[in-house]
Amino acid sequence: MRIPISLSCADQWCWRGDVRGVYTVKQGYRLQMEGVMNEPFQFTAWRVLWQTKLPPTILNFVWRCGRDVLPTRMALAGRGINVDPLCPLCHSFQETPLHLFKLCSHTCRLWDAISDLPMVCPGDSFAAWLSKVIEGRKEVVVRECLALCWSIWKCRNDLLWSNKTWEPGEVVRRSNALLVEWSMVQTASGITLNDSAVHAVAPTTDNGITIHVDAAVFPNREEGFVSAVVHASDGRFLAARNSPVRSLRDPVLAEAMAIKEALSWAKDCGWQVVAIYSDCQVVCNLLKDTSPSYSYSGCVVSDCIALKRYFVDVSFHFVSRSSNTLAHALARATASRTGSRTWFFAIPDCIQRFLLVN
Incomplete structure (x- = not known):
């Protein structure tokens, strides 16, 4: 049997995958995610995303986009919820993340102000396109892209839940305000952040x-x-x-x-x-x-x-x-x-x- 030798420990049950052998929600989530079928076009920029210095709310929003769990109308309809699957902006096409953020006639022109964005290729999902942006573009472009996506989503929700009028100018204003806010926070915190891993300093070991x-x-x-x-x-x-x-x-x-x-x-x-x-x-x-x-x-x-x-x-x-x-x-x-x-x-x-x- 391939068992490491440790004579001081009796046999016992343990949870494989956790370093302590104890079940945690984190390990359960990872195990569940490993069983999900890999789709041809999926979000792959996780490592770059978590290194991006953005508020947790925005990172959570991008995570939802990457996992395709953003509650768009098509996603809700797919879960058995009785809801009109058409886009609440144009009322012409089903509301998917790709349509809402990139293809809808009410949002597609908002991207003209951001340069150096990748094209949406045939068969691309929004998660795949967003991956290309985060992995292949400069950080300033990534910030502009995510600020605009978040502003589109917030204004879309205001339309649905607060009966506010859809105003492209308000989307742009919110996006620009976010960029200024993020820039000010980084400047105030010194933009060069210390590494999270603190290395030990040699202690005094007299006679040791x-x-x-x-x-x-x-x-x-x-x-x-x-x-x-x-x-x-x-x-x-x-x-x-x-x-x-x-x-x-x-x-x-x-x-x-x-x-x-x-x-x-x-x-x-x-x-x-x-x-x-x-x-x-x-x-x-x-x-x-x-x-x-x-x-x-x-x-x-x-x-x-x-x-x-x-x-x-x-x-x-x-x-x-x-x-x-x-x-x-x-x-x-x-x-x-x-x-x-x-x-x-x-x-x-x-x-x-x-x-x-x-």
Whole structure:
């Protein structure tokens, strides 16, 4: 049986797909979305969309457009709701997102002010066209496009629910006001936002050691490879170690096992004050999380926490990959060797060039 070894954990049920083995709504949603049939023309610009600095309301609106769940009249009729499927603006064609935002005679001329927009190709859905805009155009064009779409939708709703007259000028005014508002918010916040991942600063480890760990997994190999690079509190290189582990091609499991192997090694060496550095944010979060964890990774993390009792002090820190080059290079080099290897004071050949640079 292909089961990672963790003798301290009894067999139990867990939810596959979640790093803690616990069901969450997020994981359930992802599983459900994986079962949806892939259509020929679909929204594909998710990664770019979530990186766009726009209000959550607008991002949610684009998400609805991309998932084709915007409550247009045709969408409501398709769900069995007794509603006239014709466009409330022109009353000539069925109201789909593509018709409402791009093809309707009351909205198509509004796009003339925005340059460098892609053409609507035969067979395109609105989601497919919007994907082309977000993925292939400059951010200023994307903002103009989304502001206009949102303004069309809001004015369309005012017509339906508040009996307001459809005025193209009001759509343009709202769109321009949104662009000004977004620009002012970005200017006030300094437009250059800090990365959400905060890298750890080396703590003071007087009379202690720091251990940088990493893991490497490969799609064609069932085993993974872990490494640990040890430095004294004054920055001197002390030791290094690498070894293969059974990780079932799971990178999170491999990263957790890298920390466990480093702690076991530190215990055997008699090091009492240890600071562990890993570039795996998920495992670092698991080590700080007190919630139940039933996954393979969670079992290994539990072993890591249990090992802390053998030390005077153990701390875990997240660092960026660029700050973990030694352990990263050593882990990947393990794939070309057999068995484990340990270096004391002698620096492994595969990381010497990084030490010289640093």
